[in-house]
Amino acid sequence: MGYRVVVAGATGNVGREMLNILAERQFPVDEIAVLASRRSLGTEVSFGDMTLKTQDLDTFDFEGWDFALFAIGSDATKKYAPVAAKAGCVVIDNSSLYRYDPDVPLIVPECNADAIHQVSKKNIIANPNCSTAQMVVALKPLHDRARIKRVVVSTYQSVSGSGKDAIDELWDQTKAVYNPTADYERKVYPKDIAFNVIPHIDVFLEDGSTKEEWKMVAETKKIIDPAIKVTATCVRVPVFVGHSEAINIEFEDHLDEDEARDILRESPGIMVIDKREDGGYVTPKECVGDFATFISRIRQDSTIDNGLNLWCVSDNLRKGAALNAVQIAEVLGREVLKKG
Ligand SMILES: NC(=O)c1ccc[n+]([C@@H]2O[C@H](COP(=O)([O-])OP(=O)(O)OC[C@H]3O[C@@H](n4cnc5c(N)ncnc54)[C@H](OP(=O)(O)O)[C@@H]3O)[C@@H](O)[C@H]2O)c1
Numbered sequence: 001m002g003y004r005v006v007v008a009g010a011t012g013n014v015g016r017e018m019l020n021i022l023a024e025r026q027f028p029v030d031e032i033a034v035l036a037s038r039r040s041l042g043t044e045v046s047f048g049d050m051t052l053k054t055q056d057l058d059t060f061d062f063e064g065w066d067f068a069l070f071a072i073g074s075d076a077t078k079k080y081a082p083v084a085a086k087a088g089c090v091v092i093d094n095s096s097l098y099r100y101d102p103d104v105p106l107i108v109p110e111c112n113a114d115a116i117h118q119v120s121k122k123n124i125i126a127n128p129n130c131s132t133a134q135m136v137v138a139l140k141p142l143h144d145r146a147r148i149k150r151v152v153v154s155t156y157q158s159v160s161g162s163g164k165d166a167i168d169e170l171w172d173q174t175k176a177v178y179n180p181t182a183d184y185e186r187k188v189y190p191k192d193i194a195f196n197v198i199p200h201i202d203v204f205l206e207d208g209s210t211k212e213e214w215k216m217v218a219e220t221k222k223i224i225d226p227a228i229k230v231t232a233t234c235v236r237v238p239v240f241v242g243h244s245e246a247i248n249i250e251f252e253d254h255l256d257e258d259e260a261r262d263i264l265r266e267s268p269g270i271m272v273i274d275k276r277e278d279g280g281y282v283t284p285k286e287c288v289g290d291f292a293t294f295i296s297r298i299r300q301d302s303t304i305d306n307g308l309n310l311w312c313v314s315d316n317l318r319k320g321a322a323l324n325a326v327q328i329a330e331v332l333g334r335e336v337l338k339k340g
Contacts, residue, residue, distance in 0.1 A: 001339050002028035004064065005329075006089065008080065009071035010034035010045050010054050013164050014094055017322035018069050023048035025326060028333070035060055037076075062087035066337055069325050070094060085123035090332060092125045092325050096211075099126040099219060106222050108133055109327040110269045111140040116331050125328055130320025131155050131212065131234060131243055132219040137293045137319065138247065138312050140224055141267040142260060146306065147252035150229040153216065154246045157201060158239040158284060161316050162188055170194055170238055193238050201234040210234060242284025243316040251306040260308055261298050269319070274298050282313045293319055 005022065009015035015036070022029060034045050035057040043054045057080055062068065067090040070077055074095040081091045081098070098104040105115035106126045119125055128136070139148060159166040165188050172184040173194035191198050202211035213232040220230050237244075265272045271292040273282045281296030293314040301307030314320060333339065 002030035003066040003329075003333060003337070003339060004031045004033075005029050006033045006035060006060070006062065006065050006068035006084070007071075008035040008057050008068055009073075009094075010052075011036040011040045011043050012071055013160055013167070013317055014071035014321040014325075015069075016045060017317045018071065018325060019045060019047045019052075021318065021322050021326045025330075027326060027329065028339075033060065033065070062089040065089040066339070067092060067329055067332060069322075069329065071321065071325075081124055088123070090119060090123050090125065090337075092127060092328050092332070094127045094321050094325060096129065096215065097126075098122075098124050099128065099215070100222070101126070106219060107328050107331070108136050108140075108223055108324060109331050110137050110267070111223050113331050113335075116328070116335050119332065119336060125332070127321065127325045127328065128219045128223065129212070129215040130161050130316040131157060131232075131245065132216050132223070133320045133324050134243060134293045134312055134314035134316075135216065135245055135247060136220055136223050137267075137269045137314075138264065138295055138310065139220070139228075139249070141263050141270075142249065142251070142255065142308070143224055143228070145253075145259075145263055146255040148225075148228050148249055149252055150250040151220070151231070152248040153230065153232045155201075155212075155216075155232065155234045156197075156237045156239070156244040156246075156284075157212075157234060158241050158243055158316055159188075159193060159236065160241045161201075161243065161320070162236070166193075167240060170240065174238075189236065193236060195238060197238070198236040199233065201236055239284050241288045241315060241317060242286075242313060243320060244284050245312045247310050247312055248301055249308045249310070250301075250304055251308070254306050255308060257298050257300045257308060260310075264295050264298070269293055270295055272296075272298070281311060284313055287313050287315050289318070290315055291318060291323055 282294035
């Protein structure tokens with residue numbers, strides 16, 4: 001016996017990837033409903049070799065469905081997640097709405113799968129921000145060995161992290177550079193993204209940081225350990241898919257770069273590609289469509305007592321969103337729902 005599964009936001013970047021991953025990982029699905037807004041009613045999306053037509057989330061009845069993967073943004077989540085949860089359908093949400101709610105587990109299965117048992121409090125589970133998800137996969141096994149004191153991270157985040165309109169914006173702007181007569185209007189980003197980088201993701205906060213930077217701080221604490229201090233600078237770059245991060249880590253205990261490399265090689269969800277030669281590292285273009293978080297450039301930071309630097313790359317639509325949500329669903333099935 002399999003599960004009755006809902007994907008809300010099925011016409012979006014993350015929703016489409018969720019359908020791909022459910023099919024790729026052969027998740028035991030008995031029945032699947034794909035939802036979006038009324039404006040895309042009847043839009044066709046693929047699930048394995050099936051073509052499904054989207055239904056209107058606003059009129060959907062969640063009664064009798066096991067769980068719903070939500071990828072619809074915070075405003076719509078605020079309206080619809082409580083409806084689904086109340087109907088007994090567990091919501092696995094990709095927006096930031098519930099991530100910091102103490103009654104909602106925030107889960108990256110490689111780090112804190114046990115938190116799944118808190119699901120009963122609200123029937124809602126939160127998926128982390130894309131830049132946090134890949135970073136904590138890398139940090140957790142190193143923290144278990146040498147206790148992390150402080151992390152300094154700079155991100156290089158692709159436009160797919162801002163939704164499907166941002167992908168069009170990079171594409172249209174790039175074409176307009178070569179053909180200045182082409183029509184294009186900037187809608188998503190406050191400055192040009194083509195052939196540029198923008199040190200600003202999400203809204204500004206009072207202390208001068210951005211919400212994206214704050215998310216990396218708060219979510220790392222909730223997922224791994226409240227004692228870890230994180231300072232982040234989040235930057236949007238003209239890459240379609242794949243987030244990169246330069247991470248500097250300070251530990252309580254000494255951790256040699258070779259031991260760190262061995263630990264990471266053995267850890268779940270990680271692929272180490274770290275050759276000290278031309279091309280002996282991973283770039284975002286190479287990680288697209290992959291499940292792994294790739295770690296390269298592992299090296300001692302000799303400016304502090306117990307420091308390491310590394311380069312971390314992952315497909316933000318996968319580990320940063322859809323894959324992590326499906327992995328949570330797998331844990332939910334195994335540990336809580338126990339069907340199939
Ligand atoms: N992209 C990433 O790397 C990433 C990573 C982590 C988390 N997330 C989060 O995942 C969510 C989705 O992101 P995305 O990149 O997939 O966005 P997207 O490509 O813009 O897609 C948005 C989806 O939400 C649906 N939607 C929006 N408002 C709705 C409403 N009122 N009622 C029903 N459906 C509605 C859209 O349906 P229509 O097509 O009908 O408009 C579409 O299917 C966001 O919360 C985002 O913050 C994204």
